[in-house]
Amino acid sequence: MTTAFRLTDSTLRDGSHAIAHQYTPDQVVDIVRGLDAAGVPVIEISHGDGLGGSSFNYGFSAVDELDLVSAAADAVQQAKLAVLLLPGIGVADDLRAVRERGVSIARIATHCTEADIAEQHVKTAKKLGMEATGFLMMSHMITPEQLLQQARLMQSYGADTVYVVDSAGAMTTEDAKSRVGLLAEHLEVQVGLHAHNNLSLAVANSLAALDVGAAQLDGCSAGLGAGAGNCPTEILVAACDRMGIETGVDTLGVLGVAEDVVRPLRPDMGVIDRAGLLLGYAGVYGSFLLHSKRAAERFGVDQGEIILELGRRRVIGGQEDMILDVAAELASQSHARATDKTEGTRAPG
Numbered sequence: 001m002t003t004a005f006r007l008t009d010s011t012l013r014d015g016s017h018a019i020a021h022q023y024t025p026d027q028v029v030d031i032v033r034g035l036d037a038a039g040v041p042v043i044e045i046s047h048g049d050g051l052g053g054s055s056f057n058y059g060f061s062a063v064d065e066l067d068l069v070s071a072a073a074d075a076v077q078q079a080k081l082a083v084l085l086l087p088g089i090g091v092a093d094d095l096r097a098v099r100e101r102g103v104s105i106a107r108i109a110t111h112c113t114e115a116d117i118a119e120q121h122v123k124t125a126k127k128l129g130m131e132a133t134g135f136l137m138m139s140h141m142i143t144p145e146q147l148l149q150q151a152r153l154m155q156s157y158g159a160d161t162v163y164v165v166d167s168a169g170a171m172t173t174e175d176a177k178s179r180v181g182l183l184a185e186h187l188e189v190q191v192g193l194h195a196h197n198n199l200s201l202a203v204a205n206s207l208a209a210l211d212v213g214a215a216q217l218d219g220c221s222a223g224l225g226a227g228a229g230n231c232p233t234e235i236l237v238a239a240c241d242r243m244g245i246e247t248g249v250d251t252l253g254v255l256g257v258a259e260d261v262v263r264p265l266r267p268d269m270g271v272i273d274r275a276g277l278l279l280g281y282a283g284v285y286g287s288f289l290l291h292s293k294r295a296a297e298r299f300g301v302d303q304g305e306i307i308l309e310l311g312r313r314r315v316i317g318g319q320e321d322m323i324l325d326v327a328a329e330l331a332s333q334s335h336a337r338a339t340d341k342t343e344g345t346r347a348p349g
Contacts, residue, residue: 003248004240006216008042009035009233010194010264012072015151015224016048017287018266025071030261032075038253040233043074043104044082044218048226048287049068049317050109051083051090051098057320058089059290066097073102080104084135087117088318092124099128108154109165110136111316112142115153122157134159135194135315138316140170140283144182146322151183151191161190161216166205167287167317168282169198169227174207177212186211192216195231197223198280200272202231203239210245213244222258224269228276228287234258275303282311291320 011031012287016023028045033045047053047065054061061068072081082105083098095106106125106241107119118134125132134154139147164179171179183191194211195202195218206217219233234254241251254303263269275293279286284307296303309326 001248002246005210005214005244005247006041007233007237007247007249008044008082008192008216008218009040009221010044010218010230011035011221011224011233012043012068014044014048014226014230015220015262016046016061017130017226017290018224018229018269020290021047021059023068026067027265028068029075031257032072032079033065034257034261035221035254036076036079038250038257039248040079040254041248042082042109043072043076043079044084045069046083046085046098049089051094053086053089065198066101067102069098069101076102077097080131082107082133084109085121086110086318087121090121092121095121095124095128095130099130103130105133107133107135107163108159108225109137111318112136112139112147112150112165114151118154119157122159126158131161133192134162136163136284137166137167137247138283139164139167139313140166140168140175140178141316144178144265147179148182148186151187155187155189159189161192163192163194163216163218164209165194166196167226167285168283169196169202169286170283171195171201171205172197172199173201173204173208177208180209180214181212190215190219194218196225196227196280196286197230197232197270198228198272198286199217202264203235206231206236207239207243221254222267222269224262224266225286227289228272229269229278232258232270271348275307278304278307282308284310284315285317287317288320288323290316291323292327295323299327299331300329301327301334
């Protein structure tokens, strides 16, 4: 059967952000079996910040990610397994370790202006016999023409696919079309879109990307993912079904996984609250949601103000330490204002 695009479900990677990286092997097996039976062709699994991401800076996993990868490999029957790796967090040995456990796709992620740091890891993946994907995060931050230059670097290193990645859920439909369309027109490899839903445009952006040449799209079951969540796999598949777009995925099957297996992990996922919306509005990395919430509680400041300031500073993934800096500065400013107000209301001596 010829399908219109290849779907990658990232519930077990991007969805890890939404549950603070607390997946268990049993949960992995249940999700993999459900997605696999529904015909999802690619299932991505790793720490939310990629291989090696379990750390103080990004959040510790409840279970070693290699054990989770092994559980997924034992459960899968048809789908290919993929992992994410951010150079500087993950290393080449991580790729070798997951390759030995049955992973066949390596998605090498960099900030959208730093494709050059992916060369070693893309080439290592290819040497290991893996499919390599270039993953250009925060793609909204540069022009389509600048993004094309970075995508060409990924292609030159041997990437089989290059993804436009809307890490902040900040793209409008026109943003997605202009970037995916330009890459699809000028690259010799396939182009994909990874959409987040902070502006409630993830499905629309994915369908728009398909119209301008995207060959691969991503989703997460029940939208489980960083920030306000990802493009919901089951909604994307259902919309395609209604439009006569062939996905090769069983709509009712993925709907069952979302409702019965994934939704109970975080029932409020998919509700775009103030903080989730502000991530997209301010163009802030989706995985900063929980970090900024904790910082707001620690310093007694407003989470939305933290997010807006991070957006003004154009903070990117890998700068998680800035969240605490911003929260501390806002707390200090608030204290200074309160002190000035108190001083101003004192009666003259």
